[in-house]
Amino acid sequence: MKETLYTIGEMAKLANVSIKALRYYDKIDLFKPAYVDSDTNYRYYKDSQLSQLDLIKSLKYIGTPLEEVKKAREMSPSGLLDFITDQEKLIQMQMDNLMKVQQNIETVKKRMERRLQTPSLREVFLWEEEETTIIEMAAHNLKPNNLTNASYSMLKKAVEPISGFLNTGFGAIFPYEKYIHIEDIYYDKIFAPVLSNQMISSLPADMEAEKIHAGTYVYIADVYHPERYICNYHKLMKFIEDNQMTVTSDVYELFGALSYSPDQQEELIIELKVRVS
Structure with missing residues (x-):
């Protein structure tokens, strides 16, 4: 036929x-x-x-x-079946990776939304925080007026392959104490939040993964200015003392770009927070 x-x-x-x-x-x-x-x-x-x-x-x-x-x-029918099975495995891996990307996007969105919901700058308020994974390293003679120190570049290099998405800032940790001047504050650690636990096991020897625990935090934010920094910190302390709160953590400082436009003046937004009960 x-x-x-x-x-x-x-x-x-x-x-x-x-x-x-x-x-x-x-x-x-x-x-x-x-x-x-x-x-x-x-x-x-x-x-x-x-x-x-x-x-x-x-x-x-x-x-x-x-x-x-x-x-x-x-391919033969049996060879084609094996081939299609392998393709199925590849697709599952791609789906798993896309799920991780989606989760990372959700985390970044939450952080950005939280920042947009912040009340007026230089005002103290309470905030319920979710647990955050961070990568931290020891700070060597670093203070709040060293925000652009090269040590953060080392953190950035370590964090980028783990997060794989927009980094919303870096941070520092120092003890909750009474400081008179900004020069009195020395960081114990510097850190970067990460979006997932992926690859954390392969960190350099001088870095480690830790958690910022969930809980109630006293919080204040402002555009970075050395003279206002210590004033904002004193406001934070006064709020805690006036409300007879118990501090249960070190001070976490987080800073990030206020704008990503190359046409605008470069400014940093500073957040100070401490967990209380």
Whole structure:
């Protein structure tokens, strides 16, 4: 029985693919027409080729590279089953990675939304914080007026492959004590929040993963200015003393860019917070 021949346009409609795709598949020797008229150079396809095209479409649909599709086309049924099983595993890995990306985006959104919801600058308020994973390292003779110290670049280098997304700031930790001047404050640790626990086990020897625990925090934020810094810290202390609260953590300082535009003046927003009960 003689098979029906279809023009490239007819084959495109039958298989629900574009004419451009069929021409490209022909060019790269992935799916060639059964017959090419030497006079008109028209391509013609057979009914039996539809199953070949179905395989190509199916593998392309699940994201298989065309070079891999070429290999799959020549496989035995058992080999093709193994190949598709491997493709399924790859897709699951991609889905897992996308879930992590989605979770990271959600974390960053929460941090940014929290900052936008902050009451007026230089006002003390209470905030319920979720647990945060951080990477920290010892601070060596660093103070609040050393915010752009090169040590933070070392943290950034370590954090970027773990977070993989927008970093919302760096921070420092120092004891909750009565300080008179900003020069009296020395950091114990500097840190960077991370979005996930991925790869934390492979940190450099001078860095470690820790937690900022969930709880109620007394909090104040301001645009960084050395003269206002200690004033804001005193406001924080006064609020705690006036409300007879018990401090249950060190002071966490977090700073980040107020704007990402290169056309605007570079300013940092500073957050000071301490956990209370």
